[in-house]
Amino acid sequence: MVETEEQAKDYVAGLVGVASMDRLAQYVDLLIAENERQNLISKASEGQIWQRHIADSVQLLEHVSRETLDQEHAIWLDLGTGAGLPGLVIAAIFPDLFVRLVESRARRVEFLRECVARLDLERCEVLGERLERIEPFPASVISARAFAPLDKLLRLSAPFSTRSTTYLLPKGRSAAHELKSQKAPIRKMFHVEQSLTDSDAGIIVSSRTHE
Ligand SMILES: C[S@@+](CC[C@H](N)C(=O)[O-])C[C@H]1O[C@@H](n2cnc3c(N)ncnc32)[C@H](O)[C@@H]1O
Numbered sequence: 001m002v003e004t005e006e007q008a009k010d011y012v013a014g015l016v017g018v019a020s021m022d023r024l025a026q027y028v029d030l031l032i033a034e035n036e037r038q039n040l041i042s043k044a045s046e047g048q049i050w051q052r053h054i055a056d057s058v059q060l061l062e063h064v065s066r067e068t069l070d071q072e073h074a075i076w077l078d079l080g081t082g083a084g085l086p087g088l089v090i091a092a093i094f095p096d097l098f099v100r101l102v103e104s105r106a107r108r109v110e111f112l113r114e115c116v117a118r119l120d121l122e123r124c125e126v127l128g129e130r131l132e133r134i135e136p137f138p139a140s141v142i143s144a145r146a147f148a149p150l151d152k153l154l155r156l157s158a159p160f161s162t163r164s165t166t167y168l169l170p171k172g173r174s175a176a177h178e179l180k181s182q183k184a185p186i187r188k189m190f191h192v193e194q195s196l197t198d199s200d201a202g203i204i205v206s207s208r209t210h211e
Helices: 005-015 018-034 043-063 066-070 087-093 106-118 150-160 175-180 184-189
Strands: 075-079 098-102 124-127 141-144 166-172 190-194 202-206
Touching (some): 005 018, 005 043, 018 043, 018 087, 018 106, 043 087, 043 166, 043 202, 075 087, 075 150, 087 098, 087 106, 087 124, 141 150, 166 175, 175 190, 175 202
Parallel strands (some): 075 098, 075 141, 098 124, 141 166
Antiparallel strands (some): 166 202, 190 202
């Protein structure tokens, strides 16, 4: 388990390069500063930002194949990005990957755009709209943390999903229960992975190529 700030930084540094670590540190500074102006993350989590937010986002990489990310036109779509979690963290790690962040609240959109500019993430696009209003495109990866209940999330994201889309859905403590309440075909498409940052939390991940 990744339980402390030190462990979180070591965990992330073990997975990403030095330049990515620098961009993540820059993002952490921007996030803490902006959290004074708008409510992006809980005040209580500021002192554990690497463990609660950065490592929590980075761990998603353990559940997506390198092959998926290396495809020429791979797009990582993050729904309800809010403060930048996990989508901006992913963009900071992979500046060459096309990352699209969907967020409807104007002040959050403004903050995300500022982060994209300050971190020089040319391939990261902030779609400042409700997801329902966005013209669908095929996404290689769809992530969403604390965005919507699973059935709504799957309904809204379906137009962006293909047979090979990898879903990565950190669901906190409700993961197993939410998946269990779905109909059999959905239950078969996904499984729950243990979160490394919270022993009670799970990540709903698509199991394999699906319809
Ligand atoms: C609870 S926050 C989670 C933010 C971030 N993913 C995190 O884990 O910290 C949910 C975010 O989704 C955004 N959101 C909710 N419904 C949306 C929709 N239909 N389209 C776009 N954004 C939406 C909200 O504005 C909010 O910023």
